[in-house]
Amino acid sequence: EIVLTQSPTTMAASPGEKVTLTCRASSSVSYMHWYQQRSGTSPKLWIYETSKLASGVPNRFSGSGSGTSYSLTINSMETEDAATYYCQQGSSYPLTFGSGTKLEIK
Amino acid sequence: EVQLVESGGGLVQPGRSLKLSCVASGFTFSNYGMNWIRQAPGKGLEWVAYISSGSSYIYYAETVKGRFTISRDNAKNTLYLQMTSLRSEDTALYYCARSRNSGPFDYWGQGVMVTVSS
Numbered sequence: 001e002i003v004l005t006q007s008p009t010t011m012a013a014s015p016g017e018k019v020t021l022t023c024r025a026s027s028s029v030s031y032m033h034w035y036q037q038r039s040g041t042s043p044k045l046w047i048y049e050t051s052k053l054a055s056g057v058p059n060r061f062s063g064s065g066s067g068t069s070y071s072l073t074i075n076s077m078e079t080e081d082a083a084t085y086y087c088q089q090g091s092s093y094p095l096t097f098g099s100g101t102k103l104e105i106k
Numbered sequence: 107e108v109q110l111v112e113s114g115g116g117l118v119q120p121g122r123s124l125k126l127s128c129v130a131s132g133f134t135f136s137n138y139g140m141n142w143i144r145q146a147p148g149k150g151l152e153w154v155a156y157i158s159s160g161s162s163y164i165y166y167a168e169t170v171k172g173r174f175t176i177s178r179d180n181a182k183n184t185l186y187l188q189m190t191s192l193r194s195e196d197t198a199l200y201y202c203a204r205s206r207n208s209g210p211f212d213y214w215g216q217g218v219m220v221t222v223s224s
């Protein structure tokens with residue numbers, strides 16, 4: 001099983017601040033997907049295949065990485081970006097998620 | 107508009123069974139793989155099971171293998187999860203989610219709560 005480790009666990013950012021969330025895999029994966037989950041709602045696909053933005057996702061978001069190290073970056077934090085972000089690998093079964101990064105607005 | 111609507115959850119005693127359903131609309135159900143993913147209260151996401159579009163490929167998480175069975179009826183646009191020998195640690199919000207093979211989960215339902223308690 002591929003274990004995904006996200007960091008930080010929680011963080012707070014001010015409006016306009018640049019934010020980077022990281023996801024490390026215990027073995028090399030081909031790509032990473034990211035999901036956003038706001039409190040009390042279902043997760044939404046946010047970034048897929050490492051760097052492709054899902055429909056409707058603002059272009060202040062970007063994704064990058066390869067092998068065992070991946071990241072999600074917000075160029076300029078906005079209040080609506082406060083949520084928990086999960087990474088997920090689809091390279092091998094069982095499919096696995098990271099434990100999430102809770103991002104709060106400062 | 108893609109819609110996934112889960113049902114069948116509730117309170118069940120340890121060791122008992124429960125069957126979840128997920129009705130799909132707004133897309134050609136038989137063209138997509140489907141998944142069950144769960145989230146324990148206050149916890150993260152855990153993938154549970156996958157079934158391919160024609161039911162040829164099925165995979166489970168180790169935590170549910172041998173106890174849960176995923177299935178689908180393409181004529182009824184419905185996905186199922188038969189859960190047996192339920193344990194307290196199965197208590198969670200269960201989501202169905204669409205995917206292509208092991209691709210991303212691009213649409214999710216609203217979730218259905220399963221509580222295992224005596």
